[in-house]
Amino acid sequence: MTAVLCRHFGLKHIEIAEDIASDTFLKASENWAVNGIPENPTAWLYAVAKNKTKDYFKHIAVFETQIKEAIKPTGPEPEQNFEFSEQNISDSQLAMIFAVCNPTNSTESQICLALQILCGFSVEEIANAFLTKTETIKKRLFRSSANIRNDNFHTQTLQETEIKSRLDTVLKTLYLLFNEGYFSKTNNRQIRKNFCSEAVRLTLILTDNYSTNTSQTNALLALMCFQSSRLEARINDKGEAVLFDEQDKTLWDKTLIEKGNYHLVNACNGTEVSKYHLEAGIAHWHTTPTDQNKWQHILQLYNQLILIEYSPIIALNRTFAFAKVYGHDKAIPEAEKLNLTNSNYFHELLGYLYADTDFDKAIYHYEQAMGLTKSKIERQTLTKEIERLKEQNSR
Amino acid sequence: MKEFALIFRLKDVADFKPSPEQMQERMNWLAGIASQNKLADKGNTLLPIPGSAKTVKPNNVVTDGPYTEIKEFISGYIVVKAETIDEAVEMAKGNPIFDQVGGNIEVREVLKRD
Numbered sequence: 001m002t003a004v005l006c007r008h009f010g011l012k013h014i015e016i017a018e019d020i021a022s023d024t025f026l027k028a029s030e031n032w033a034v035n036g037i038p039e040n041p042t043a044w045l046y047a048v049a050k051n052k053t054k055d056y057f058k059h060i061a062v063f064e065t066q067i068k069e070a071i072k073p074t075g076p077e078p079e080q081n082f083e084f085s086e087q088n089i090s091d092s093q094l095a096m097i098f099a100v101c102n103p104t105n106s107t108e109s110q111i112c113l114a115l116q117i118l119c120g121f122s123v124e125e126i127a128n129a130f131l132t133k134t135e136t137i138k139k140r141l142f143r144s145s146a147n148i149r150n151d152n153f154h155t156q157t158l159q160e161t162e163i164k165s166r167l168d169t170v171l172k173t174l175y176l177l178f179n180e181g182y183f184s185k186t187n188n189r190q191i192r193k194n195f196c197s198e199a200v201r202l203t204l205i206l207t208d209n210y211s212t213n214t215s216q217t218n219a220l221l222a223l224m225c226f227q228s229s230r231l232e233a234r235i236n237d238k239g240e241a242v243l244f245d246e247q248d249k250t251l252w253d254k255t256l257i258e259k260g261n262y263h264l265v266n267a268c269n270g271t272e273v274s275k276y277h278l279e280a281g282i283a284h285w286h287t288t289p290t291d292q293n294k295w296q297h298i299l300q301l302y303n304q305l306i307l308i309e310y311s312p313i314i315a316l317n318r319t320f321a322f323a324k325v326y327g328h329d330k331a332i333p334e335a336e337k338l339n340l341t342n343s344n345y346f347h348e349l350l351g352y353l354y355a356d357t358d359f360d361k362a363i364y365h366y367e368q369a370m371g372l373t374k375s376k377i378e379r380q381t382l383t384k385e386i387e388r389l390k391e392q393n394s395r
Numbered sequence: 396m397k398e399f400a401l402i403f404r405l406k407d408v409a410d411f412k413p414s415p416e417q418m419q420e421r422m423n424w425l426a427g428i429a430s431q432n433k434l435a436d437k438g439n440t441l442l443p444i445p446g447s448a449k450t451v452k453p454n455n456v457v458t459d460g461p462y463t464e465i466k467e468f469i470s471g472y473i474v475v476k477a478e479t480i481d482e483a484v485e486m487a488k489g490n491p492i493f494d495q496v497g498g499n500i501e502v503r504e505v506l507k508r509d
Contacts, residue, residue: 300419303426307437315430322423337431 024049093205101170109144110173119198129191163211178224200224219267219276225260226283229253257287278305295324316345328353344372359393396476398435398505399483404467410496420491438473
Protein backbone atom coordinates (compact mmCIF):
# COMPACT_ATOMS: atom_id res chain seq x y z
CA MET A 1 0.00 0.00 0.00
CA THR A 2 2.80 2.38 0.92
CA ALA A 3 4.40 1.48 -2.39
CA VAL A 4 1.40 2.52 -4.46
CA LEU A 5 0.94 5.72 -2.49
CA CYS A 6 4.61 6.57 -2.85
CA ARG A 7 4.48 6.06 -6.54
CA HIS A 8 1.72 8.59 -6.54
CA PHE A 9 3.30 11.07 -4.16
CA GLY A 10 6.91 10.60 -5.12
CA LEU A 11 9.48 9.34 -2.65
CA LYS A 12 9.91 12.79 -1.13
CA HIS A 13 6.67 12.27 0.71
CA ILE A 14 7.26 8.80 1.94
CA GLU A 15 6.16 9.66 5.50
CA ILE A 16 2.79 10.90 4.27
CA ALA A 17 2.28 7.67 2.37
CA GLU A 18 3.25 5.70 5.45
CA ASP A 19 0.95 7.76 7.66
CA ILE A 20 -1.99 7.21 5.36
CA ALA A 21 -1.27 3.50 5.22
CA SER A 22 -1.10 3.14 8.99
CA ASP A 23 -4.18 5.36 9.46
CA THR A 24 -6.03 3.05 7.12
CA PHE A 25 -5.09 0.00 9.12
CA LEU A 26 -6.02 1.75 12.34
CA LYS A 27 -9.44 2.57 10.94
CA ALA A 28 -9.80 -1.03 9.81
CA SER A 29 -9.08 -2.41 13.24
CA GLU A 30 -11.65 -0.07 14.81
CA ASN A 31 -14.30 -0.59 12.17
CA TRP A 32 -13.87 -4.35 11.75
CA ALA A 33 -14.03 -4.94 15.48
CA VAL A 34 -17.50 -3.37 15.50
CA ASN A 35 -18.92 -4.32 12.10
CA GLY A 36 -17.03 -7.53 11.42
CA ILE A 37 -14.56 -8.14 8.61
CA PRO A 38 -15.95 -6.93 5.25
CA GLU A 39 -16.46 -9.29 2.34
CA ASN A 40 -13.41 -8.10 0.48
CA PRO A 41 -10.95 -6.79 3.09
CA THR A 42 -8.27 -5.85 0.55
CA ALA A 43 -10.66 -3.72 -1.50
CA TRP A 44 -11.98 -2.16 1.67
CA LEU A 45 -8.49 -1.14 2.78
CA TYR A 46 -7.60 0.30 -0.59
CA ALA A 47 -10.88 2.26 -0.78
CA VAL A 48 -10.23 3.83 2.62
CA ALA A 49 -6.64 4.64 1.69
CA LYS A 50 -7.80 6.26 -1.50
CA ASN A 51 -10.31 8.46 0.32
CA LYS A 52 -7.76 9.44 2.90
CA THR A 53 -5.38 10.42 0.11
CA LYS A 54 -8.05 12.58 -1.52
CA ASP A 55 -8.72 14.26 1.81
CA TYR A 56 -5.05 14.87 2.20
CA PHE A 57 -4.79 16.53 -1.18
CA LYS A 58 -7.82 18.74 -0.52
CA HIS A 59 -6.15 19.79 2.67
CA ILE A 60 -2.88 20.45 0.94
CA ALA A 61 -4.63 22.37 -1.84
CA VAL A 62 -6.01 24.85 0.69
CA PHE A 63 -2.61 25.10 2.30
CA GLU A 64 -0.85 25.54 -1.01
CA THR A 65 -3.18 28.18 -2.47
CA GLN A 66 -3.63 30.27 0.63
CA ILE A 67 -0.33 30.07 2.42
CA LYS A 68 2.40 28.82 0.19
CA GLU A 69 1.45 30.35 -3.13
CA ALA A 70 4.85 31.74 -3.82
CA ILE A 71 6.70 28.49 -3.35
CA LYS A 72 6.38 26.08 -6.23
CA PRO A 73 6.63 22.39 -5.38
CA THR A 74 9.39 20.48 -7.14
CA GLY A 75 8.70 17.69 -9.56
CA PRO A 76 5.54 17.03 -11.51
CA GLU A 77 2.19 17.75 -9.85
CA PRO A 78 0.72 14.52 -8.57
CA GLU A 79 -2.49 13.61 -10.32
CA GLN A 80 -5.57 13.50 -8.18
CA ASN A 81 -6.76 10.26 -9.64
CA PHE A 82 -5.02 6.96 -9.23
CA GLU A 83 -6.10 3.37 -8.97
CA PHE A 84 -5.21 0.54 -6.68
CA SER A 85 -5.44 -1.77 -9.66
CA GLU A 86 -3.54 -5.04 -9.66
CA GLN A 87 -1.17 -3.78 -12.34
CA ASN A 88 -0.53 -0.57 -10.42
CA ILE A 89 0.08 -2.46 -7.18
CA SER A 90 2.52 -4.83 -8.78
CA ASP A 91 4.38 -2.08 -10.71
CA SER A 92 4.52 0.14 -7.64
CA GLN A 93 5.91 -2.61 -5.47
CA LEU A 94 8.56 -3.41 -8.04
CA ALA A 95 9.54 0.25 -8.30
CA MET A 96 9.59 0.56 -4.53
CA ILE A 97 11.90 -2.44 -4.17
CA PHE A 98 14.31 -0.73 -6.54
CA ALA A 99 14.04 2.58 -4.68
CA VAL A 100 14.69 0.99 -1.28
CA CYS A 101 17.67 -1.03 -2.47
CA ASN A 102 19.72 2.09 -2.93
CA PRO A 103 23.46 1.43 -3.11
CA THR A 104 24.26 4.71 -1.34
CA ASN A 105 22.88 3.16 1.84
CA SER A 106 24.74 0.44 3.70
CA THR A 107 23.38 -3.05 3.23
CA GLU A 108 22.15 -3.12 6.86
CA SER A 109 20.16 0.06 6.24
CA GLN A 110 18.75 -1.32 3.01
CA ILE A 111 17.52 -4.39 4.86
CA CYS A 112 15.98 -2.28 7.64
CA LEU A 113 14.23 -0.07 5.10
CA ALA A 114 12.98 -3.05 3.15
CA LEU A 115 11.61 -4.55 6.36
CA GLN A 116 9.86 -1.34 7.28
CA ILE A 117 8.61 -0.01 3.96
CA LEU A 118 8.18 -3.12 1.83
CA CYS A 119 7.19 -5.61 4.51
CA GLY A 120 5.52 -3.38 7.09
CA PHE A 121 7.45 -4.53 10.17
CA SER A 122 7.50 -2.20 13.15
CA VAL A 123 10.71 -0.64 14.46
CA GLU A 124 10.40 -2.85 17.57
CA GLU A 125 10.16 -6.02 15.51
CA ILE A 126 13.17 -5.04 13.44
CA ALA A 127 15.21 -4.14 16.53
CA ASN A 128 14.22 -7.45 18.09
CA ALA A 129 15.41 -9.38 15.07
CA PHE A 130 18.76 -7.59 14.94
CA LEU A 131 19.14 -7.74 18.75
CA THR A 132 19.69 -3.98 18.84
CA LYS A 133 18.01 -1.04 20.55
CA THR A 134 14.99 0.50 18.89
CA GLU A 135 16.80 3.86 18.98
CA THR A 136 19.60 2.50 16.79
CA ILE A 137 17.14 1.17 14.23
CA LYS A 138 15.19 4.45 14.27
CA LYS A 139 18.32 6.45 13.56
CA ARG A 140 19.36 4.06 10.84
CA LEU A 141 15.94 4.29 9.19
CA PHE A 142 15.88 8.06 9.47
CA ARG A 143 19.24 8.51 7.79
CA SER A 144 18.59 6.04 5.04
CA SER A 145 15.15 7.34 4.12
CA ALA A 146 16.68 10.81 3.84
CA ASN A 147 19.19 9.37 1.38
CA ILE A 148 16.41 7.82 -0.65
CA ARG A 149 14.50 11.10 -0.81
CA ASN A 150 17.56 12.96 -2.03
CA ASP A 151 18.41 10.36 -4.62
CA ASN A 152 15.69 11.57 -7.02
CA PHE A 153 14.83 8.02 -7.97
CA HIS A 154 11.50 8.21 -9.78
CA THR A 155 9.18 5.36 -9.03
CA GLN A 156 6.60 6.46 -11.58
CA THR A 157 8.57 5.14 -14.50
CA LEU A 158 11.12 2.50 -13.83
CA GLN A 159 13.57 2.58 -16.72
CA GLU A 160 15.12 -0.52 -18.23
CA THR A 161 18.61 0.90 -17.63
CA GLU A 162 17.86 1.58 -13.96
CA ILE A 163 16.61 -1.96 -13.58
CA LYS A 164 19.75 -3.38 -15.16
CA SER A 165 22.16 -1.31 -13.10
CA ARG A 166 20.40 -1.88 -9.81
CA LEU A 167 19.18 -5.47 -10.07
CA ASP A 168 22.38 -6.85 -8.52
CA THR A 169 21.93 -4.67 -5.44
CA VAL A 170 18.26 -5.63 -5.23
CA LEU A 171 19.03 -9.35 -5.38
CA LYS A 172 21.77 -9.01 -2.77
CA THR A 173 19.45 -7.16 -0.38
CA LEU A 174 16.70 -9.74 -0.81
CA TYR A 175 19.27 -12.51 -0.29
CA LEU A 176 20.46 -10.89 2.95
CA LEU A 177 16.88 -10.21 4.06
CA PHE A 178 16.16 -13.90 3.67
CA ASN A 179 19.32 -14.87 5.53
CA GLU A 180 18.42 -12.46 8.31
CA GLY A 181 15.34 -14.60 8.86
CA TYR A 182 16.95 -17.95 8.20
CA PHE A 183 20.04 -17.47 10.34
CA SER A 184 18.56 -14.86 12.65
CA LYS A 185 20.07 -14.18 16.05
CA THR A 186 16.65 -13.93 17.62
CA ASN A 187 14.84 -16.91 19.10
CA ASN A 188 11.50 -15.57 18.00
CA ARG A 189 10.37 -18.19 15.55
CA GLN A 190 7.51 -16.15 14.13
CA ILE A 191 9.67 -13.17 13.21
CA ARG A 192 12.18 -15.44 11.51
CA LYS A 193 9.49 -17.16 9.46
CA ASN A 194 7.93 -13.83 8.51
CA PHE A 195 11.26 -12.45 7.32
CA CYS A 196 11.79 -15.47 5.12
CA SER A 197 8.32 -15.43 3.61
CA GLU A 198 8.53 -11.69 2.96
CA ALA A 199 11.83 -12.16 1.12
CA VAL A 200 10.19 -14.86 -0.98
CA ARG A 201 7.20 -12.62 -1.69
CA LEU A 202 9.40 -9.75 -2.88
CA THR A 203 11.48 -12.05 -5.06
CA LEU A 204 8.27 -13.41 -6.58
CA ILE A 205 7.40 -9.85 -7.62
CA LEU A 206 10.69 -9.83 -9.52
CA THR A 207 10.03 -13.14 -11.28
CA ASP A 208 6.54 -11.96 -12.19
CA ASN A 209 7.94 -9.00 -14.04
CA TYR A 210 9.42 -9.51 -17.50
CA SER A 211 12.48 -7.30 -17.13
CA THR A 212 13.52 -8.62 -13.70
CA ASN A 213 12.74 -12.29 -14.34
CA THR A 214 16.39 -13.13 -14.99
CA SER A 215 18.31 -16.34 -14.53
CA GLN A 216 19.90 -14.95 -11.34
CA THR A 217 16.51 -13.96 -9.90
CA ASN A 218 15.21 -17.47 -10.51
CA ALA A 219 18.31 -18.98 -8.93
CA LEU A 220 17.83 -16.82 -5.86
CA LEU A 221 14.17 -17.75 -5.61
CA ALA A 222 15.03 -21.44 -5.97
CA LEU A 223 17.55 -21.07 -3.15
CA MET A 224 14.93 -19.42 -0.93
CA CYS A 225 12.36 -22.13 -1.69
CA PHE A 226 14.79 -24.97 -0.85
CA GLN A 227 15.89 -23.31 2.38
CA SER A 228 12.31 -22.44 3.40
CA SER A 229 11.25 -26.03 2.90
CA ARG A 230 13.34 -26.94 5.96
CA LEU A 231 12.27 -24.03 8.19
CA GLU A 232 9.92 -26.19 10.27
CA ALA A 233 12.40 -28.99 10.70
CA ARG A 234 15.50 -27.06 11.71
CA ILE A 235 14.24 -25.62 15.00
CA ASN A 236 12.56 -27.79 17.61
CA ASP A 237 9.77 -26.81 19.99
CA LYS A 238 12.23 -25.48 22.53
CA GLY A 239 13.77 -23.18 19.96
CA GLU A 240 16.95 -25.24 19.68
CA ALA A 241 18.62 -25.76 16.33
CA VAL A 242 18.25 -29.26 14.97
CA LEU A 243 21.29 -30.57 13.09
CA PHE A 244 20.66 -31.55 9.51
CA ASP A 245 21.16 -35.28 10.06
CA GLU A 246 18.67 -35.30 12.92
CA GLN A 247 15.91 -33.36 11.20
CA ASP A 248 12.51 -34.96 10.78
CA LYS A 249 12.35 -35.16 7.00
CA THR A 250 8.57 -35.48 7.03
CA LEU A 251 8.45 -31.87 8.20
CA TRP A 252 10.12 -30.74 4.98
CA ASP A 253 7.71 -28.87 2.75
CA LYS A 254 7.40 -30.84 -0.52
CA THR A 255 5.53 -28.06 -2.33
CA LEU A 256 8.33 -25.61 -1.68
CA ILE A 257 10.92 -28.13 -2.84
CA GLU A 258 9.01 -28.57 -6.10
CA LYS A 259 8.75 -24.79 -6.53
CA GLY A 260 12.49 -24.59 -5.93
CA ASN A 261 13.10 -27.21 -8.60
CA TYR A 262 10.90 -25.30 -11.02
CA HIS A 263 12.81 -22.05 -10.53
CA LEU A 264 16.18 -23.80 -10.58
CA VAL A 265 15.30 -25.20 -14.02
CA ASN A 266 14.29 -21.68 -15.11
CA ALA A 267 17.58 -20.37 -13.78
CA CYS A 268 19.59 -22.80 -15.87
CA ASN A 269 18.36 -21.79 -19.32
CA GLY A 270 21.40 -19.65 -19.93
CA THR A 271 25.12 -20.14 -19.51
CA GLU A 272 25.37 -17.87 -16.51
CA VAL A 273 26.55 -19.39 -13.22
CA SER A 274 26.17 -16.92 -10.35
CA LYS A 275 26.69 -17.55 -6.68
CA TYR A 276 22.92 -17.87 -6.33
CA HIS A 277 23.00 -20.72 -8.86
CA LEU A 278 25.69 -22.51 -6.89
CA GLU A 279 24.01 -21.96 -3.53
CA ALA A 280 20.66 -23.08 -4.95
CA GLY A 281 22.42 -26.16 -6.33
CA ILE A 282 23.85 -26.94 -2.89
CA ALA A 283 20.46 -26.41 -1.24
CA HIS A 284 18.91 -28.67 -3.86
CA TRP A 285 21.27 -31.53 -2.99
CA HIS A 286 20.40 -31.05 0.67
CA THR A 287 16.77 -31.80 -0.16
CA THR A 288 17.77 -35.21 -1.56
CA PRO A 289 18.88 -37.09 1.56
CA THR A 290 19.30 -40.48 -0.08
CA ASP A 291 21.55 -39.82 -3.05
CA GLN A 292 24.89 -41.64 -2.68
CA ASN A 293 27.00 -39.03 -4.43
CA LYS A 294 25.26 -36.14 -2.73
CA TRP A 295 28.31 -34.86 -0.83
CA GLN A 296 30.51 -35.29 -3.88
CA HIS A 297 28.20 -32.92 -5.78
CA ILE A 298 27.96 -30.52 -2.87
CA LEU A 299 31.75 -30.35 -2.55
CA GLN A 300 32.13 -29.58 -6.25
CA LEU A 301 29.60 -26.74 -5.96
CA TYR A 302 31.38 -25.35 -2.90
CA ASN A 303 34.68 -25.53 -4.81
CA GLN A 304 33.19 -23.32 -7.51
CA LEU A 305 31.52 -21.02 -5.00
CA ILE A 306 34.73 -20.31 -3.07
CA LEU A 307 36.45 -19.40 -6.35
CA ILE A 308 33.76 -16.79 -7.09
CA GLU A 309 33.74 -15.27 -3.63
CA TYR A 310 35.68 -15.95 -0.46
CA SER A 311 33.82 -15.92 2.82
CA PRO A 312 34.75 -17.70 6.06
CA ILE A 313 31.37 -19.46 6.18
CA ILE A 314 31.71 -20.82 2.65
CA ALA A 315 35.25 -21.96 3.49
CA LEU A 316 34.02 -23.79 6.61
CA ASN A 317 31.04 -25.36 4.85
CA ARG A 318 33.27 -26.49 2.02
CA THR A 319 35.58 -28.19 4.50
CA PHE A 320 32.59 -29.91 6.11
CA ALA A 321 31.58 -31.26 2.69
CA PHE A 322 35.22 -32.32 2.15
CA ALA A 323 35.06 -34.29 5.40
CA LYS A 324 31.85 -35.99 4.24
CA VAL A 325 33.56 -37.12 1.03
CA TYR A 326 37.12 -37.92 2.14
CA GLY A 327 36.66 -38.63 5.87
CA HIS A 328 37.50 -36.68 8.99
CA ASP A 329 41.23 -37.53 9.05
CA LYS A 330 41.88 -35.99 5.66
CA ALA A 331 39.67 -33.01 6.45
CA ILE A 332 41.44 -32.04 9.69
CA PRO A 333 44.56 -30.55 8.02
CA GLU A 334 42.31 -28.79 5.49
CA ALA A 335 40.27 -27.32 8.34
CA GLU A 336 43.29 -26.26 10.38
CA LYS A 337 44.74 -24.40 7.41
CA LEU A 338 41.69 -22.11 7.43
CA ASN A 339 43.05 -20.62 10.65
CA LEU A 340 39.86 -18.78 11.57
CA THR A 341 40.65 -18.91 15.29
CA ASN A 342 38.24 -16.06 16.11
CA SER A 343 35.25 -17.89 14.69
CA ASN A 344 33.12 -20.15 16.86
CA TYR A 345 32.11 -22.09 13.73
CA PHE A 346 35.78 -22.86 13.03
CA HIS A 347 36.16 -24.44 16.47
CA GLU A 348 32.83 -26.24 16.16
CA LEU A 349 33.98 -27.78 12.89
CA LEU A 350 37.29 -28.93 14.40
CA GLY A 351 35.53 -30.21 17.52
CA TYR A 352 33.24 -32.24 15.27
CA LEU A 353 36.13 -33.58 13.16
CA TYR A 354 38.18 -34.59 16.23
CA ALA A 355 35.24 -36.02 18.18
CA ASP A 356 35.84 -39.65 17.19
CA THR A 357 39.62 -39.70 17.26
CA ASP A 358 41.04 -37.18 19.72
CA PHE A 359 38.93 -36.52 22.81
CA ASP A 360 41.13 -33.77 24.28
CA LYS A 361 41.33 -31.76 21.08
CA ALA A 362 37.60 -32.11 20.48
CA ILE A 363 36.82 -30.80 23.96
CA TYR A 364 39.37 -28.00 23.57
CA HIS A 365 37.77 -26.76 20.34
CA TYR A 366 34.20 -27.09 21.63
CA GLU A 367 35.14 -25.05 24.69
CA GLN A 368 36.78 -22.39 22.50
CA ALA A 369 33.55 -22.23 20.51
CA MET A 370 31.55 -21.85 23.74
CA GLY A 371 33.64 -18.82 24.68
CA LEU A 372 33.16 -17.19 21.29
CA THR A 373 29.50 -17.72 20.47
CA LYS A 374 26.89 -15.12 21.34
CA SER A 375 23.94 -17.39 20.67
CA LYS A 376 22.20 -19.01 23.60
CA ILE A 377 20.86 -21.85 21.48
CA GLU A 378 24.33 -22.66 20.23
CA ARG A 379 25.75 -22.69 23.74
CA GLN A 380 23.06 -25.20 24.75
CA THR A 381 23.85 -27.42 21.78
CA LEU A 382 27.58 -27.25 22.56
CA THR A 383 27.07 -28.04 26.26
CA LYS A 384 25.08 -31.12 25.31
CA GLU A 385 27.77 -32.26 22.89
CA ILE A 386 30.57 -31.79 25.45
CA GLU A 387 28.61 -33.76 28.05
CA ARG A 388 27.99 -36.52 25.55
CA LEU A 389 31.71 -36.74 24.71
CA LYS A 390 32.76 -36.74 28.37
CA GLU A 391 30.33 -39.50 29.16
CA GLN A 392 31.55 -41.53 26.22
CA ASN A 393 35.16 -41.04 27.26
CA SER A 394 34.64 -42.07 30.89
CA ARG A 395 33.31 -45.47 29.92
CA MET B 396 51.33 -10.06 1.81
CA LYS B 397 53.20 -10.85 -1.42
CA GLU B 398 51.89 -12.50 -4.53
CA PHE B 399 53.45 -15.50 -6.25
CA ALA B 400 52.64 -17.04 -9.60
CA LEU B 401 52.57 -20.82 -9.67
CA ILE B 402 53.38 -21.91 -13.20
CA PHE B 403 52.46 -25.49 -14.07
CA ARG B 404 54.54 -27.54 -16.49
CA LEU B 405 53.72 -30.94 -17.88
CA LYS B 406 56.00 -33.41 -19.62
CA ASP B 407 53.67 -34.90 -22.15
CA VAL B 408 50.74 -33.42 -24.08
CA ALA B 409 48.94 -36.72 -23.48
CA ASP B 410 48.82 -35.82 -19.77
CA PHE B 411 47.06 -32.58 -20.54
CA LYS B 412 43.51 -33.89 -20.52
CA PRO B 413 42.78 -34.95 -16.96
CA SER B 414 40.23 -37.61 -16.06
CA PRO B 415 37.14 -36.46 -14.10
CA GLU B 416 38.73 -37.80 -10.90
CA GLN B 417 42.00 -35.98 -11.57
CA MET B 418 40.04 -32.82 -12.37
CA GLN B 419 38.16 -33.15 -9.08
CA GLU B 420 41.45 -33.50 -7.15
CA ARG B 421 42.88 -30.43 -8.85
CA MET B 422 39.73 -28.45 -8.09
CA ASN B 423 39.91 -29.54 -4.45
CA TRP B 424 43.48 -28.27 -4.25
CA LEU B 425 42.61 -24.94 -5.88
CA ALA B 426 39.49 -24.44 -3.73
CA GLY B 427 41.57 -25.36 -0.67
CA ILE B 428 43.83 -22.37 -1.37
CA ALA B 429 40.82 -20.15 -2.03
CA SER B 430 39.31 -21.34 1.29
CA GLN B 431 42.29 -19.85 3.10
CA ASN B 432 41.63 -16.61 1.23
CA LYS B 433 45.05 -16.94 -0.38
CA LEU B 434 44.07 -17.09 -4.01
CA ALA B 435 44.87 -13.78 -5.72
CA ASP B 436 43.91 -14.96 -9.21
CA LYS B 437 42.46 -18.31 -10.18
CA GLY B 438 44.51 -18.03 -13.35
CA ASN B 439 43.90 -19.86 -16.58
CA THR B 440 44.71 -22.97 -18.52
CA LEU B 441 46.99 -22.46 -21.51
CA LEU B 442 46.07 -24.79 -24.37
CA PRO B 443 49.05 -26.69 -25.80
CA ILE B 444 47.17 -28.32 -28.69
CA PRO B 445 47.74 -27.68 -32.42
CA GLY B 446 45.93 -24.56 -33.59
CA SER B 447 46.02 -23.11 -30.06
CA ALA B 448 49.79 -22.84 -29.58
CA LYS B 449 52.44 -21.16 -31.69
CA THR B 450 55.83 -19.65 -30.99
CA VAL B 451 57.04 -16.48 -32.73
CA LYS B 452 60.81 -16.10 -33.22
CA PRO B 453 63.12 -13.52 -34.81
CA ASN B 454 62.91 -12.98 -38.58
CA ASN B 455 59.20 -13.84 -38.68
CA VAL B 456 59.79 -17.47 -37.93
CA VAL B 457 56.64 -19.00 -36.50
CA THR B 458 56.55 -22.57 -35.25
CA ASP B 459 53.65 -24.70 -34.10
CA GLY B 460 53.34 -25.42 -30.44
CA PRO B 461 55.47 -24.42 -27.51
CA TYR B 462 57.61 -27.55 -27.61
CA THR B 463 60.48 -27.35 -30.04
CA GLU B 464 63.43 -26.91 -27.78
CA ILE B 465 62.10 -27.93 -24.42
CA LYS B 466 60.13 -31.06 -23.90
CA GLU B 467 58.08 -29.68 -21.07
CA PHE B 468 55.33 -27.22 -21.77
CA ILE B 469 53.41 -24.73 -19.65
CA SER B 470 49.85 -25.85 -19.05
CA GLY B 471 48.55 -23.04 -16.87
CA TYR B 472 49.09 -20.75 -13.92
CA ILE B 473 47.49 -19.33 -10.81
CA VAL B 474 48.51 -16.49 -8.49
CA VAL B 475 48.56 -17.00 -4.72
CA LYS B 476 48.98 -14.67 -1.75
CA ALA B 477 51.67 -15.58 0.77
CA GLU B 478 53.95 -13.92 3.32
CA THR B 479 57.08 -15.65 2.01
CA ILE B 480 58.15 -17.70 -0.98
CA ASP B 481 58.48 -20.72 1.31
CA GLU B 482 54.79 -20.51 2.14
CA ALA B 483 53.97 -20.38 -1.58
CA VAL B 484 56.25 -23.39 -2.13
CA GLU B 485 54.35 -25.31 0.56
CA MET B 486 51.09 -24.60 -1.27
CA ALA B 487 52.61 -25.86 -4.54
CA LYS B 488 53.77 -29.08 -2.86
CA GLY B 489 50.15 -30.00 -2.15
CA ASN B 490 49.23 -29.99 -5.84
CA PRO B 491 47.94 -33.41 -6.95
CA ILE B 492 49.74 -33.06 -10.27
CA PHE B 493 52.87 -34.73 -8.83
CA ASP B 494 51.01 -37.93 -7.97
CA GLN B 495 48.87 -37.83 -11.08
CA VAL B 496 51.19 -37.24 -14.03
CA GLY B 497 54.45 -35.73 -12.83
CA GLY B 498 55.58 -32.40 -14.22
CA ASN B 499 56.68 -29.45 -12.15
CA ILE B 500 55.55 -26.16 -10.69
CA GLU B 501 57.65 -23.03 -10.88
CA VAL B 502 57.06 -20.50 -8.09
CA ARG B 503 57.82 -16.86 -8.98
CA GLU B 504 57.22 -13.70 -6.99
CA VAL B 505 55.06 -11.21 -8.86
CA LEU B 506 56.45 -7.71 -9.25
CA LYS B 507 53.48 -5.55 -10.13
CA ARG B 508 53.86 -3.29 -13.13
CA ASP B 509 52.11 -0.09 -12.19
